[in-house]
Amino acid sequence: MKSLRLIFSNPRYFAPAWVFASLNIWFGTWAIYIPTIKDKLGIDKADLGIAIFCLSLGVFTIFPIASKIIDKLGVGKATWAGVVLSSIAALFPLLVPNYYLLMISLFFFGASNGLLDISMNTLVTEIEKEDKQNFMSAAHGFFSLGGVIVGIGSFLIPIIGNPALHMGITVAFVFVINLLIYKNYKHIVAAPVQKEPFSLKLFKPLFLLGIIGFVAMGSEGAIIDWSGLYLKEITLAPEALIGSGFLAFSAAMTLGRFLGDGISAKIGSMKIVALGSLIAVFGYLLVLSGHTVLAITGFALNGLGFSVIVPELFRIGGNVKGVDSAQGVSFIAGTGYSGFLLGPVILGFLAESASLKHSFFALLGCILLVLAVTLLLKKSKS
Structure with missing residues (x-):
């Protein structure tokens, strides 16, 4: 539990850990409304499967270029960019009026999530290198904790009664916390590595x-x-x-x-x-x-x-x-x-x-x- 105490006692570690939780909160909130979206747009399971594939396609589209974006911006700024983009992209899948816009919105949601996933894991790796402190596993624990928060938040569904409003409140809550603490990691850049030719x-x-x-x-x-x-x-x-x-x-x-x-x-x-x-x-x-x-x-x-x-x-x-x-x-x-x-x-x-x-x-x-x-x-x- 040392890493957990470290996270809760020092904003340098809590800030990236909260990014892990944020990603699963956004994604999980979208996921609990999948049946609602299916009924709202009048699509069948096959159509829904294709739409969800578009989300996966967005993730895999960003993977090959994510490292270049991180190197260009710096890992701290890339993580913050992923937070901002994911916050915006999370809003649209529950707002779209038709199936085709759902596919497009899920593609961009997947792409922003993919960038954030790689940048936040790289960020924790770099902080561990700098500080000689291990907290990668606990940061992934915060990702799991994000799912627990979504589960608790699901009790609000009948109270709020509006998927888009529920997501809007969730995004605002999560983003404000990130906004207050992102300065703890924004300046971090990856340590230079003496690269070797491919072999x-x-x-x-x-x-x-x-x-x-x-x-x-x-x-x-x-x-x-x-x-x-x-x-x-x-x-x-x-x-x-x-x-x-x-x-x-x-x-x-x-x-x-x-x-x-x-x-x-x-x-x-x-x-x-x-x-x-x-x-x-x-x-x-x-x-x-x-x-x-x-x-x-x-x-x-x-x-x-x-x-x-x-x-x-x-x-x-x-x-x-x-x-x-x-x-x-x-x-x-x-x-x-x-x-x-x-x-x-x-x-x-x-x-x-x-x-x-x-x-x-x-x-x-x-x-x-x-x-x-x-x-x-x-x-x-x-």
Whole structure:
């Protein structure tokens, strides 16, 4: 909890951590109104899927050029630019009068979110380098905390009775806090890195980190989307417990991220990724037992294991020798989000052709792959 105390005691650390929370508050508020938008515009599930794909397209469009924007502006100013752009872009998806404008607004919302995601992770990496303090995992914990804030805010839906007004109040609240504290990071620029010419030796660690990111975030997305159905169809859980897997996963992930920095400082980044992978392996074994209580416990262990993997990947990616920190973070973000978006889809096809239990066996195989790649990276480092 040292990093959590650090964040709450020093605005230099609280300011970037609040940016993490802000991103999930904006995105989560949009997400809870997706069914409302579907009904308002009279579109079917296929049309909605295409619209959401436009959001993903915006994210991936910005990834290749994000590092250049960050280098041009400086990481602090780029983060603030991402905050401003995301604040504006968050307003439009709930205001648009037709389907085509929804697609356009979601594209720009995705692009602004993508820029903010990469810049804020690079920002924390640079502050960690300057201050020799670890708080990346706790900052990701604030991202999870943003989701909790959205959940609490959802109780206001019947009181406000207007999606656009709800989003406007949310954006104003979040932006004002950012406006009061952004001066704590706006001046920060990335430390100059002695870049090396491209080589397979230089690309190998990034490629291996990318594999871990793809699998880890793909598994996260799969559990978020499919845990409820797994409990319902495989463990035959009562209706009251169907959402318990996601709740256990989310709660354990938030806790793990607040504890992760202290553990990382003691044992190192590669060891904590390996430890997280091992915990996730045991989690999947419990999930595959087919017993409701054990499966819910397994989802909690999954959350605890994955909670420390992704923040460490951003930390490691921003510190690869001979690679600019923004480029390293961009690469990890790109591969990770590819997994997050494709993982649930791949799992769905596998569940349709075989069974949902076979899909979770595949996820177990994927986390074993992560463990193997981690050991390979550790060996290469030593």
